[in-house]
Structure formats: structure tokens, C-alpha cells
Amino acid sequence: MMIACARIRQRLGLQKGEDADLAAAFERFGQAGIEEYAEWTPPGAKKDSTKTLYNGTVKIVGGPEEDYTAFAFGAIYSEVRINKYTREIRVPRMVGAFAAGRIMNAKTAKSQYLGGMVWGVGHALHEVAEVDPRTGAYMNDNISEYLVPVNADIPNMEAIIVPEVDEKVNPAGVKGIGEIGIVGTAASIANAVHHATGIRLRKLPIRIDDLVRT
Structure with missing residues (x-):
């Protein structure tokens, strides 16, 4: 959701953290609605992790990755x-x-x-x-x-x-x-x-x- 929202703000020309006038932003955009799709997979997860999640298969990942601990x-x-x-x-x-x-x-x-x-x-x-x-x-x-x-x-x-x-x-x-x-x-x-x-x-x-x- 965070990634999708960030992309929507970018498409509307809004800066991160800006208190936006959404009505004015959509008027500039030229449409009454906007749709965006985004996926995020944690480090160590395979690229098809989201698809397998939808199918009811969850692979647990996380913890120590590279040079940090989550x-x-x-x-x-x-x-x-x-x-x-x-x-x-x-x-x-x-x-x-x-x-x-x-x-x-x-x-x-x-x-x-x-x-x-x-x-x-x-x-x-x-x-x-x-x-x-x-x-x-x-x-x-x-x-x-x-x-x-x-x-x-x-x-x-x-x-x-x-x-x-x-x-x-x-x-x-x-x-x-x-x-x-x-x-x-x-x-x-x-x-x-x-x-x-x-x-x-x-x-x-x-x-x-x-x-x-x-």
C-alpha cells in the first residue's frame, strides 16, 4: 500500500510529506480517479511470493539479512x-x-x-x-x-x-x-x-x- 500510494502521489505531482489539495491535483491530472498496483517482497523471498500467498502458501522470511537485522x-x-x-x-x-x-x-x-x-x-x-x-x-x-x-x-x-x-x-x-x-x-x-x-x-x-x- 505504501508503494502504491507513493506512486500515486508521484503521478499527481505531489511531494512526499506535502499537505496536498487533492481536488486541485486531480484537476491538473485531468481525471477524476487514479489506480495504481504495487507489490513488495521481503529480502530473501522469491519473486513469485505474492502469487503463492494468494494461493494460500506462505513462506516465512525475515530476520538477519545482509548487514542488518529486522x-x-x-x-x-x-x-x-x-x-x-x-x-x-x-x-x-x-x-x-x-x-x-x-x-x-x-x-x-x-x-x-x-x-x-x-x-x-x-x-x-x-x-x-x-x-x-x-x-x-x-x-x-x-x-x-x-x-x-x-x-x-x-x-x-x-x-x-x-x-x-x-x-x-x-x-x-x-x-x-x-x-x-x-x-x-x-x-x-x-x-x-x-x-x-x-x-x-x-x-x-x-x-x-x-x-x-x-
């Missing part, structure tokens, strides 16, 4: 409080900073980041599928027994959107946010638990039993 990046910082008697873990504060190219909608992007961080707390402290070794059946296969965190479990959360301009990743300069809010959360919490207790844990989820030393 990934989104983030860093997450967590504060934990651990009861000295019961070893219960609480996460009162989290801060995440993320760079994902051009952000089209800051409100939804921030919600995605915050939701991912909450999800990461589940990864670090709550969520695990318990399987009966005798039957292979899941023992916690409903929401009443499968523990998940909610926003209220982390009273103070902040997601910082770091401005980033990437003109190589694609014409719009956007990158996928996806699950970037979750991927660093468990490591952040595990590091905070180590800082608070001196116990280095490398298996998730972190349980009270893991913090009780005999």
Missing part, C-alpha cells in the same frame, strides 16, 4: 517481593521498553506489550500442564485449576515505546509486536528472585517449593 527488540525489568516465612512470590512492579519500528496505533501496541508481560508472569510463576503419569491425562484441564495471572496481580506496570525508524524492513517501517512482551518476562522474574534470595532457578514455573531450602 527484528523487534525489548527489555523487561521486574521487582519481586518474597515472604520470608511462606516464600510466596509477588510481582508488584514491571517496566518494559520495546522498539518495533513504526507504531501504527500506540494504544493497541501498548496494550499488547502489557498483556504480554502479564502472560509472562504466568509463564514464570503459575502456568504448567499437570499430567497424570499413569494415564497421560491432563489433571488441570479447566480454568478453575489452571492458574493464570491477571492485571490486578501486577499493580504497577509500564510499557515504554522506544521510537525506531527502520526503512529496510519494509516500505511502512513496521515490525510485528506479536509476543515480544512475554519473551523476556520469565528471565526477568527469575533474575529478580535470584537477587532477592540468592537462589538461581532455571526451571519454570518457579514454585514455593523451589525457594524452601532444607
